[in-house]
Amino acid sequence: MSTPTVGVLALQGDVREHLTALESVGARALTVRRPAELTAVDGLVIPGGESTTIDKLLRIFELRDLLQTRIKEGLPVYGSCAGMILLADRILDGTADQQTVGGMDVVVRRNAFGRQVDSFETDLDVVGIADAGSGDPVRTAFIRAPWIEEAGRDVEVLARIPAVDTQGRPVAAAGRIVAARQGPLLATAFHPEITGDTRVHGLFVGMVAGG
Numbered sequence: 511m512s513t514p515t516v517g518v519l520a521l522q523g524d525v526r527e528h529l530t531a532l533e534s535v536g537a538r539a540l541t542v543r544r545p546a547e548l549t550a551v552d553g554l555v556i557p558g559g560e561s562t563t564i565d566k567l568l569r570i571f572e573l574r575d576l577l578q579t580r581i582k583e584g585l586p587v588y589g590s591c592a593g594m595i596l597l598a599d600r601i602l603d604g605t606a607d608q609q610t611v612g613g614m615d616v617v618v619r620r621n622a623f624g625r626q627v628d629s630f631e632t633d634l635d636v637v638g639i640a641d642a643g644s645g646d647p648v649r650t651a652f653i654r655a656p657w658i659e660e661a662g663r664d665v666e667v668l669a670r671i672p673a674v675d676t677q678g679r680p681v682a683a684a685g686r687i688v689a690a691r692q693g694p695l696l697a698t699a700f701h702p703e704i705t706g707d708t709r710v711h712g713l714f715v716g717m718v719a720g721g
């Protein structure tokens with residue numbers, strides 16, 4: 511594949527930042543709102559936003575069944591934050607009627623970091639991008655983020671919340687899984703697209719291109 515075409519699900523959430531990040535790592539990036547657009551892409555990003563809203567809009571825009579089918583056929587998908595919730599097979603603390611698209615054998619806890627820490631930035635080691643001790647961690651932003659509470663056997667854990675913060679203070683959520691991969695599916699609890707660090711998008715575009 512020469513230049514992969516990667517769609518960004520554009521029903522709700524921070525679409526533009528993903529389009530910019532994808533283009534900066536060499537993909538052709540476009541918005542996806544219609545079934546024909548979803549059929550045409552080589553890979554898809556589900557952005558952060560509000561997972562209950564994206565869930566409802568997926569059904570209204572008649573994209574949900576098609577997305578599930580394309581995921582079963584092996585479409586590479588990267589879900590960030592709300593996108594991670596939508597990729598999870600199981601969800602904790604969702605609303606009563608909330609559904610996910612599924613595909614990843616994980617249990618995700620929605621709004622897991624709690625109200626008092628709605629939003630924070632941190633540096634993370636991420637397997638294959640900024641391995642532990644490389645000294646070049648990924649700058650990440652967590653915004654009312656979920657975490658992965660359980661991951662199945664076929665899920666590769668890519669990042670966990672570190673034991674201490676940058677000031678050396680212990681972190682309550684230490685050890686929680688915040689990035690994972692299962693075959694062509696990639697999920698991060700954080701938003702890499704708003705800190706200007708494009709390496710997660712680079713990893714995903716490499717997956718789309720056959721890596």
Ligand SMILES: NC(=O)CC[C@H](N)C(=O)O
Pocket residue numbers: 557558559560561562590591592593595620621653654655656
């Ligand atoms: N930044 C985000 O995507 C937040 C996700 C949001 N808390 C949800 O449940 O969907």
